[in-house]
Amino acid sequence: MARKILQARNIILALLIGECVLLFGLYLLLNGPMLFAFAVYALIKNIFLFIVLAYLTYLVETNNMSVADALDVDAKNALIFGGIALIQYDETRNVVWTSDLFKEMNINIVGVKLLEWQPHLASLFEDEDIKVVDIKGKKFEAYNSKETKLIYLKDVTQFLSLQQDYLDQQVCMAYITIDNYEETLENADEPKMAMIQAKSRQVIVDWAYSNGIIIRRFKSGGYLAFFNERIYKKQVENKFAILDTFKEMSRELDEVMTLSIGIGRDSRVLRELDDMASAALNLTYSRGGDQVAVKSGDDNVKFFGGNSDTFEKSSKVRARVIAQSLAGLIKNSSQVLIMGHKNSDLDSFGASLGVAKIAKAYGKKTNIVVDLDSIEKKTKDVVTIVKSDERYKGLIVTYTEAMERINKNTLLIIVDNHKPSLAISSALLERVRNKVIIDHHRRGEEFIEAPVLTYLEPAASSTVELVVELCDYQNVDLNINELDATIMYAGMLVDTNNFKQRVGVRTFQSAAQLKELQANVTQAYEFLEDSYEDTLKKLSITQEAYQYNDYILIACGQENQEYSRTMLAKASNSMLEVSSIKASFTIGRVSKTMVALSARSAKDINVQIIMENMGGGGHFSMAAAQFENQSIEEVRVLLEEKIKEYLDDRGEV
Ligand SMILES: Nc1ncnc2c1ncn2[C@@H]1O[C@@H]2COP(=O)(O)O[C@H]3[C@@H](O)[C@H](n4cnc5c(N)ncnc54)O[C@@H]3COP(=O)(O)O[C@H]2[C@H]1O
Numbered sequence: 001m002a003r004k005i006l007q008a009r010n011i012i013l014a015l016l017i018g019e020c021v022l023l024f025g026l027y028l029l030l031n032g033p034m035l036f037a038f039a040v041y042a043l044i045k046n047i048f049l050f051i052v053l054a055y056l057t058y059l060v061e062t063n064n065m066s067v068a069d070a071l072d073v074d075a076k077n078a079l080i081f082g083g084i085a086l087i088q089y090d091e092t093r094n095v096v097w098t099s100d101l102f103k104e105m106n107i108n109i110v111g112v113k114l115l116e117w118q119p120h121l122a123s124l125f126e127d128e129d130i131k132v133v134d135i136k137g138k139k140f141e142a143y144n145s146k147e148t149k150l151i152y153l154k155d156v157t158q159f160l161s162l163q164q165d166y167l168d169q170q171v172c173m174a175y176i177t178i179d180n181y182e183e184t185l186e187n188a189d190e191p192k193m194a195m196i197q198a199k200s201r202q203v204i205v206d207w208a209y210s211n212g213i214i215i216r217r218f219k220s221g222g223y224l225a226f227f228n229e230r231i232y233k234k235q236v237e238n239k240f241a242i243l244d245t246f247k248e249m250s251r252e253l254d255e256v257m258t259l260s261i262g263i264g265r266d267s268r269v270l271r272e273l274d275d276m277a278s279a280a281l282n283l284t285y286s287r288g289g290d291q292v293a294v295k296s297g298d299d300n301v302k303f304f305g306g307n308s309d310t311f312e313k314s315s316k317v318r319a320r321v322i323a324q325s326l327a328g329l330i331k332n333s334s335q336v337l338i339m340g341h342k343n344s345d346l347d348s349f350g351a352s353l354g355v356a357k358i359a360k361a362y363g364k365k366t367n368i369v370v371d372l373d374s375i376e377k378k379t380k381d382v383v384t385i386v387k388s389d390e391r392y393k394g395l396i397v398t399y400t401e402a403m404e405r406i407n408k409n410t411l412l413i414i415v416d417n418h419k420p421s422l423a424i425s426s427a428l429l430e431r432v433r434n435k436v437i438i439d440h441h442r443r444g445e446e447f448i449e450a451p452v453l454t455y456l457e458p459a460a461s462s463t464v465e466l467v468v469e470l471c472d473y474q475n476v477d478l479n480i481n482e483l484d485a486t487i488m489y490a491g492m493l494v495d496t497n498n499f500k501q502r503v504g505v506r507t508f509q510s511a512a513q514l515k516e517l518q519a520n521v522t523q524a525y526e527f528l529e530d531s532y533e534d535t536l537k538k539l540s541i542t543q544e545a546y547q548y549n550d551y552i553l554i555a556c557g558q559e560n561q562e563y564s565r566t567m568l569a570k571a572s573n574s575m576l577e578v579s580s581i582k583a584s585f586t587i588g589r590v591s592k593t594m595v596a597l598s599a600r601s602a603k604d605i606n607v608q609i610i611m612e613n614m615g616g617g618g619h620f621s622m623a624a625a626q627f628e629n630q631s632i633e634e635v636r637v638l639l640e641e642k643i644k645e646y647l648d649d650r651g652e653v
């Protein structure tokens with residue numbers, strides 16, 4: 001531009017001089033007085049014009065030259081080389097001009113509405129700064145300069161593909177173990193044992209090889225694997241089909257073996273990967289195995305699989321070891337507090353009674369924390385019976401009373417729950433240093449901080465079942481009386497839906513033991529009986545049940561009625577009794593602000609996963625969730641959505 005102005009100035013200068021020379025030449029030749037006047041006029045005018053012209057070029061020259069001025073045609077090439085495109089638009093967001101990169105790419109959008117051509121750019125007119133858009137198979141970063149109505153686009157195709165490559169190459173690590181492996185081998189004869197070992201190893205190694213995974217066996221039934229993020233994503237896409245392949249192989253052998261896989265990813269520190277993978281593996285154990293847990297950087301833990309209910313662990317070794325550790329902790333403490341969960345039920349209270357007997361047997365001052373404002377109705381009746389019985393004098397305290405008693409040698413034993421949010425008093429959890437957890441729920445992410453002993457056995461039907469076993473391994477006389485045994489028995493009834501669900505051999509062994517301790521079975525059932533009114537109310541829910549599909553029933557209570565959570569649980573229980581029904585869900589209002597959902601399954605369907613996806617939890621076949629400030633209808637719609645998601649994930653309709 002500046003160069004062109006200089007050229008133009010020189011031409012004009014030449015013309016001006018030319019004009020003066022011409023007029024003076026003519027005057028000298030023809031000598032007319034008029035011509036002299038003309039020549040003098042031209043000279044004065046041109047000197048004036050020359051001064052103006054000199055001033056203008058001075059201005060142009062002293063101005064900073066822009067890149068564009070300096071580069072001229074080169075600017076166009078530089079933009080194309082840098083992969084930069086510009087789009088000018090007008091007030092109506094019509095494209096009025098594009099830079100040459102688009103011509104090179106054979107894109108002609110002049111006259112087209114910008115957002116019709118690239119709807120994704122809309123966010124640039126709102127709050128977003130930079131947006132990546134796809135243009136003819138290339139990726140461009142776009143920026144909108146609103147004042148000048150220009151869109152800047154930068155070709156980032158190569159950068160993004162390198163970034164993707166880099167991410168895909170990140171290392172992931174996994175621990176893989178076979179659930180129930182040792183037990184299965186123990187019970188097999190020599191040829192069968194060889195077959196189990198060979199087959200299980202082959203399935204795992206074949207899977208690893210065909211997916212490009214490096215695998216090494218580090219113990220019997222345990223493998224260590226390395227792979228990259230690309231391979232991990234592929235496994236996520238096929239929902240870790242290896243879980244099913246392995247289970248299928250085990251079924252063909254007539255055995256019950258599954259895989260537990262813990263994966264660590266999204267860290268460049270190998271030690272961290274190792275820590276994450278082993279923590280993830282432990283999570284799968286406490287959730288009953290047959291699943292994959294993935295821990296990545298700061299993200300939440302992801303779970304895959306978990307499609308079979310926990311089978312029984314035949315070894316009672318663990319129960320014995322825990323029983324001894326528990327006895328040691330009790331002996332070393334000055335007093336023992338026992339606390340169940342909010343909205344306490346009979347499993348929670350029954351287990352508390354059992355543990356109290358152990359603590360008392362070691363001569364310790366013992367109290368059970370009960371909150372009469374957060375307790376299931378029937379349990380409240382039972383607590384009233386216990387409180388009025390001389391034998392239990394001073395045993396039951398409120399959490400404020402408990403708070404006053406604690407000192408640094410207090411041992412707090414938490415039963416039937418492991419989440420601070422479910423505990424009767426979270427303040428107590430914070431104040432007491434030494435905590436023990438005894439629970440049968442599959443482990444969730446939320447967990448009580450730093451317990452000195454954790455006994456989490458999701459294979460158990462109820463906490464009472466675990467506590468009875470712990471009682472069994474104490475070397476002192478526990479003095480369990482017939483009322484203790486009856487209440488504990490009722491706790492087992494509640495958690496097993498009258499021995500219909502989640503029962504294993506050990507469940508009946510514990511029940512038999514309670515019977516031996518003089519549990520009054522008739523009275524236990526009586527504890528659970530409903531009044532006539534409650535029965536009618538329960539029936540009014542179930543008679544509105546509808547079929548979600550051939551094997552799922554959903555029932556909803558009235559929006560303007562309040563029900564107890566137990567009633568919802570019972571409604572779900574009774575719907576399971578309908579033939580060919582595999583899962584049942586009951587939704588009802590439990591307070592003005594809270595709607596609760598109780599889920600049950602007979603087999604095949606993991607209602608825990610469905611409830612976890614709705615913010616709740618529980619067990620494979622018995623789970624629940626609660627919803628604040630939502631209507632029954634809203635919860636019902638969400639439930640249908642989550643059931644569909646669950647069935648779709650498993651390839652069922
Ligand atoms: N937000 C959440 N996050 C994580 N987990 C959650 C959760 N909400 C509920 N759960 C768990 O889900 C399981 C099912 O709860 P639901 O209320 O249907 O069923 C409960 C309870 O309502 C029911 N129940 C209590 N008293 C009963 C009685 N007298 N008769 C019949 N059923 C009774 O027995 C079941 C006891 O099961 P359990 O305590 O082992 O496990 C419970 C509970 O701990």
Ligand SMILES: [Mn+2]
Nearest residue numbers: 347416463495
């Ligand atoms: Mn329980």
